[in-house]
Amino acid sequence: MKFKIDELTDIHKLGITYAIGLVIFFIVFFKENPIITIITFSAMFWIFVMPGITITYLWKMNFLERIAISIAISSAIMGISSYYLGLVGLHVGSSSIILPPLFMIIGFLFVNKEKWLKK
Amino acid sequence: MTFFNDRKKVEILIIIIFIIAMLFVKSGQLWDHKIMHDYPISFRANDNFFHSMAPESIKDEISYQNFANYITCGYEDVVAYLPPFIYHMSAMLSSLSMLETYDTTHLIAIFLISSACVILYFVIKGVNKEIALLSLPFMIGVFSLPFEIAYQWGLWLFMSGVFFVICVVWSLTKINEKYGFLLLGLFLAATSLAHFSELVFVIGFIVFYYILKLIYTGKIEKTEIKNLMLAFGVFAIISAYYIIIVYFTYLKVNTLVFDNVEVPIFAPTQGVNFSNFGIIQFLLPFAILLGIGAFLYKKDIESLLPNVKILSMPFVFSLFMLIIGFTNYIGFNRAFQTRIAWPIYLSFMMALSVYFVISFFKKWKYSLSVAVSLLLIIVFSSTYIGMIVPGGIMGKGTWDGIVWLGEETPTNSKIMHFYGPTITQNLISISTKRVPYGINTNEYVEALQNGIIKNDYEAQILCLTDMKLPYRKSPLEFGYHTEDADFQDINIASMWDMDYYFIPIVGSQRDEALIMYNRAIGEYLMNQTWIDMAYVNNEIVILKNSEPGRKT
Numbered sequence: 001m002k003f004k005i006d007e008l009t010d011i012h013k014l015g016i017t018y019a020i021g022l023v024i025f026f027i028v029f030f031k032e033n034p035i036i037t038i039i040t041f042s043a044m045f046w047i048f049v050m051p052g053i054t055i056t057y058l059w060k061m062n063f064l065e066r067i068a069i070s071i072a073i074s075s076a077i078m079g080i081s082s083y084y085l086g087l088v089g090l091h092v093g094s095s096s097i098i099l100p101p102l103f104m105i106i107g108f109l110f111v112n113k114e115k116w117l118k119k
Numbered sequence: 120m121t122f123f124n125d126r127k128k129v130e131i132l133i134i135i136i137f138i139i140a141m142l143f144v145k146s147g148q149l150w151d152h153k154i155m156h157d158y159p160i161s162f163r164a165n166d167n168f169f170h171s172m173a174p175e176s177i178k179d180e181i182s183y184q185n186f187a188n189y190i191t192c193g194y195e196d197v198v199a200y201l202p203p204f205i206y207h208m209s210a211m212l213s214s215l216s217m218l219e220t221y222d223t224t225h226l227i228a229i230f231l232i233s234s235a236c237v238i239l240y241f242v243i244k245g246v247n248k249e250i251a252l253l254s255l256p257f258m259i260g261v262f263s264l265p266f267e268i269a270y271q272w273g274l275w276l277f278m279s280g281v282f283f284v285i286c287v288v289w290s291l292t293k294i295n296e297k298y299g300f301l302l303l304g305l306f307l308a309a310t311s312l313a314h315f316s317e318l319v320f321v322i323g324f325i326v327f328y329y330i331l332k333l334i335y336t337g338k339i340e341k342t343e344i345k346n347l348m349l350a351f352g353v354f355a356i357i358s359a360y361y362i363i364i365v366y367f368t369y370l371k372v373n374t375l376v377f378d379n380v381e382v383p384i385f386a387p388t389q390g391v392n393f394s395n396f397g398i399i400q401f402l403l404p405f406a407i408l409l410g411i412g413a414f415l416y417k418k419d420i421e422s423l424l425p426n427v428k429i430l431s432m433p434f435v436f437s438l439f440m441l442i443i444g445f446t447n448y449i450g451f452n453r454a455f456q457t458r459i460a461w462p463i464y465l466s467f468m469m470a471l472s473v474y475f476v477i478s479f480f481k482k483w484k485y486s487l488s489v490a491v492s493l494l495l496i497i498v499f500s501s502t503y504i505g506m507i508v509p510g511g512i513m514g515k516g517t518w519d520g521i522v523w524l525g526e527e528t529p530t531n532s533k534i535m536h537f538y539g540p541t542i543t544q545n546l547i548s549i550s551t552k553r554v555p556y557g558i559n560t561n562e563y564v565e566a567l568q569n570g571i572i573k574n575d576y577e578a579q580i581l582c583l584t585d586m587k588l589p590y591r592k593s594p595l596e597f598g599y600h601t602e603d604a605d606f607q608d609i610n611i612a613s614m615w616d617m618d619y620y621f622i623p624i625v626g627s628q629r630d631e632a633l634i635m636y637n638r639a640i641g642e643y644l645m646n647q648t649w650i651d652m653a654y655v656n657n658e659i660v661i662l663k664n665s666e667p668g669r670k671t
Contacts, residue, residue, distance in 0.1 A: 020135060028142040031152040036217060040154050043215035044230065047208070058298050061241075064131060068237045072286040073302075075231065076309035079204040080357060082211060083312060086182050087360075093178070096211035 013063045014053070018045055043096075048074050051100040054107030077103055129489055130252075133496075134240070137255045138233055140496050144259070144503035145270060146229040151509040158518035159221040162511045164386075165546040167273030169583075171221035172549050173201060174209035178220065179552075183207065192582040192609060193554045194600050196590040200368040203361070204313040205279045228275040231282035236463055239285050239433075243467050245292055246431040249488035253470035256495030260462035262502040263395035268386050269459045271511075280314025281460045284321045288436050290350075291325070300346040304353025311358040315365050316453040324439045331435055335414075367597040368586040380447040383455035391444075391458035397502075399469060403441075406468035409475060410434055424475060426483070433467035440464035512540050513547070516658025520621060523654050524551040524661065532618040533667070535578045537640065538563060538633045539623030539659070545581045551621075555581045556612060567636045572643050574671050576614045615670045619653065620644060620662040647671065 008016070025041045026034070052073030056066045082095040090098075149161045162168060176187035183199045183206065191197035209224040216223065236258040244251035260266055269278055283306055290302035310318040325347075333339055355362075383390045393400045413420040413429035420429060440457060441464070447454035457464075473491070474483070481487065517540060524534060534548070535556045541548040548555035556578035566573050582588075588600035600606055614620075622641045626634040644650045644662050653663035 024135065024139055024142065025154075027139055028147040029150070029152050029154045032154045036155050040212075040216045040218060040226070043212055044226075046215065047211055048230070059293060059296055062127070064127075064134065065241045068234060068241060069289070071234045072238060072282075072289070072306065075204075075208065076283070076286070076305050078211065079208050080305075080309060080312060082207040083183060083203040084360070086177065086207065087184050089181060091181050092207060092210040093214040095207075096215050 010063060010066075017049075017063075017067055021045065046100055047078055047096055050074065051078055051103035052076075052107070054104050054111060057107075057111045074100075074103075126485060129485075133252060133255065133489060133492060134237060136493065137236070137259070137496055140500040141233045141236065141259055142229065144262075144500050144507070145232075145267070146226070148503065148505075148507040149270060149509060150225075154222060154226065155218055156222055158515045159513050160509050160511050161271055162221070162273065162513055164272040164512075165544045166275070167221075167225075167271075167511075168513075168544065168547045168550055170205065170273055170275050171209075171219075171224050172546075173199075174206040174213065174220040174224060175552075177206055177210040178213060186583070187552070189552050189554050190549050190583050191588055192580050192584070192600070194588055194590070197588045197600065198364055198368070198591055198597070200364050200586055200589060202276050202279075202312055202314055204309065205275055208279075224275055225270075228278040229270065232278050232463075235282040235285040236466075238289050239463060239466065242285070242289050242292060242436075243433045243470070246433055246467075247427050247474070249483050249485065250427065250467065250470045250474050252485075252488040252492040253473050253495075254466040255492055256499050257399070257466040257469040258463045259496065259499045259503075261397040261399060261499055262506045263391075263397065264506075265386075265389045265391045265395050266459055266462060267507060268389050269456075271507075272386055272389075274456060274459065276314045277317070277456045277459070280310060280317030281463065283310035283313050284317050284324075285463070286310075287321045288324070288432065291328070291432065294346050294350070295340070295343055300349035301353060303347070303350035304357065307350065307354035308357035311354070311365075312361055315369060316456070320440075320443050320457065323443070324436060327439050328432065328435050331430075335430060363595065368589050371597075372586050372589075372599075380450060380452045380454075384452055390455055391461065396462075402469045402472035403465060405472040405475075406434075407438070407441075409471060410438065410468075424478065427471070427474070429471065434471070437465045437468045441468075512544060514540075514625075514658050516625075516656040517541075517623065518550075519656055520654060520659040520661055521547075521550045524553055524619065524621065527654075528553060528619060533578075533612070533616065534619045534621055535614060535617040536581070537620065537622045537637045538630070539621075539626065539637070541621060541623075546583070548581050548621075549583075553619075556617060557581045558614075563636075567632065572639055576640075578612045578614055578617060580610050580612070613670070615664070616667050618664055618667055620650075620660075620664070622660045622662065623658065624660055625658050 022038065022041050025037050029037055048071050049067065052070040055073060056070050061069065078099055081099055082092055085095055086092060150156070151160065159167065159171065172190070176190065177183050180187050183203050185195065186197045186199045188195050205224060205227060208227050209220050212218065212223040212227060213220045236255070240251050240255060243254050268274070286306040287303065287310060290299065290306050293299040293302055307318065310321055329339060393403070409420065409429055440461070444454050444458040444461060530553070532553045533556060534551055534553045535558065536542055536548050537558050538560070542557050542560065545557055548557065559577035559579055562577055584601055587602065589597045590600060592598050622637050624634060624638055641660055641662065645652065649666040649669055650662050650664050652660065654661040
């Protein structure tokens with residue numbers, strides 16, 4: 001069976017990206033307990049990749065670039081919003097859990113708003 | 120060989136190999152290939168410890184509105200003026216994972232730098248796919264310690280700033296797309312919250328780029344100007360709060376002196392020069408000549424390289440950052456930090472030179488770029504092997520003592536630090552989460568030379584006073600505690616006023632006399648009936664003073 005990147009959905013590609021990233025961490029930090037590596041990489045994926053992924057669909061780019069830009073957008077929005085929400089009393093622990101799904105939803109709504117408005 | 124005919128797969132493979140190489144040689148080696156550590160390893164300067172402690176205080180204190188009092192001589196109202204970005208990301212990652220902030224801050228810094236390289240790759244790919252592939256190995260660079268000090272000396276704020284500088288450059292390529300201004304505005308704001316000097320440089324780049332564009336093409340589209348203005352509007356709204364803080368601290372307290380700065384203040388013996396590029400340094404002047412040629416003799420040069428627009432954004436960016444790296448000669452000591460990122464910033468120029476040279480001998484194909492890129496990644500990475508080893512100035516015993524103080528002593532305790540790592544890199548002492556005092560080293564050394572143990576030693580408060588301990592009087596008015604009349608009173612105390620004594624009992628051979636003297640003072644203190652041993656391990660002793668203020 002031939003493996004064609006173009007035939008995969010972006011959800012599949014996101015899953016593959018997670019798996020590849022995890023393997024990279026296993027290689028680089030080969031002396032680490034695998035459980036620690038999985039927890040650390042998953043936490044990084046949660047706050048550095050996921051928050052910005054939906055909003056990147058505003059712009060046309062290939063999936064690899066999308067992941068790189070998602071890291072850029074996620075870092076920016078998570079860092080900025082965690083700082084300002086911290087000033088009004090939200091603890092970073094809460095920010096790290098609440099903000100990624102919130103930004104994913106906001107991004108999804110923003111990207112699809114025109115489609116819905118046309119209907 | 121079908122796999123290698125699929126460009127998408129090959130591109131993914133090379134980027135994966137690049138990321139592995141980057142993380143393996145720059146982070147894996149330094150960390151003994153572990154993520155979690157019992158104590159901070161490979162930390163070699165104050166900055167490492169401070170940038171690990173600030174996120175720790177955010178985890179404890181909820182808000183980064185003010186610094187924790189143990190950072191600021193006991194004052195509760197000192198405005199947190201250091202860039203908050205990496206501290207918040209580190210605190211979040213630490214909250215989610217099982218890692219301490221000294222591990223997460225370091226991990227985030229190297230992760231962001233690796234991501235910056237991949238984003239820059241996409242910027243360069245917009246000019247030429249082959250040159251983009253060739254630029255990757257130059258981002259790793261040939262090993263030279265001055266390029267690595269950002270990782271080991273803890274210049275993590277700078278590294279996060281570099282990441283957003285690259286993001287800004289990428290977003291400029293999208294400025295004319297729908298909502299492109301949002302990206303530029305967001306990344307400019309993030310740069311200001313990551314490292315303010317990088318914001319100054321990247322705004323300088325935007326101005327430089329558009330001036331050159333205007334000269335070269337004779338016009339800038341109205342929509343582009345409109346989008347740029349919208350982007351700066353977004354940036355101003357998002358970062359206004361922090362920019363006010365920067366104005367009343369860095370800009371008001373620091374005075375710019377336009378004088379020649381020969382060496383970096385953060386590491387005087389480790390300034391980056393062209394020679395640190397090793398054998399590849401000769402590629403740079405060649406690329407600059409190509410750029411000048413393209414500017415003066417556009418058609419002739421473009422006929423030599425028909426698929427490459429030499430005077431593109433990546434070239435202008437490289438050139439600008441090369442110039443910024445030399446602004447130390449007019450007084451900007453931050454230029455030395457910029458030089459540390461030269462392997463990334465100048466990678467386009469390096470790759471362009473290689474591309475140009477090989478073009479004379481062989482017609483370019485994508486597969487040739489893949490082969491050369493892979494070969495160079497392997498060759499350059501191999502120069503790092505064994506050159507970076509785990510180590511640092513912190514020992515496990517010393518760290519265990521610091522943690523013990525933070526967990527087992529009342530929060531208002533005064534801790535006096537004797538000669539050791541917490542004195543030579545004095546911001547380590549804030550890791551105790553207690554207001555730290557350090558022995559007056561002049562008095563200490565003088566007494567050692569005279570061979571006496573005094574019945575009192577001066578304890579000087581250790582804290583972050585570089586911005587004069589700013590506090591808010593009103594939203595747009597700041598005061599400074601170091602200018603308060605009573606500041607000197609809290610600054611200096613007697614040894615007998617302290618609650619705990621942190622005494623290193625081992626050190627390097629060079630420090631043998633100092634360590635012996637520590638031990639002697641420790642024994643003298645132990646002879647007092649109101650002072651007892653509270654904690655001991657093979658590196659340090661902690662004594663508890665049950666009656667602070669009582670003297671012999």
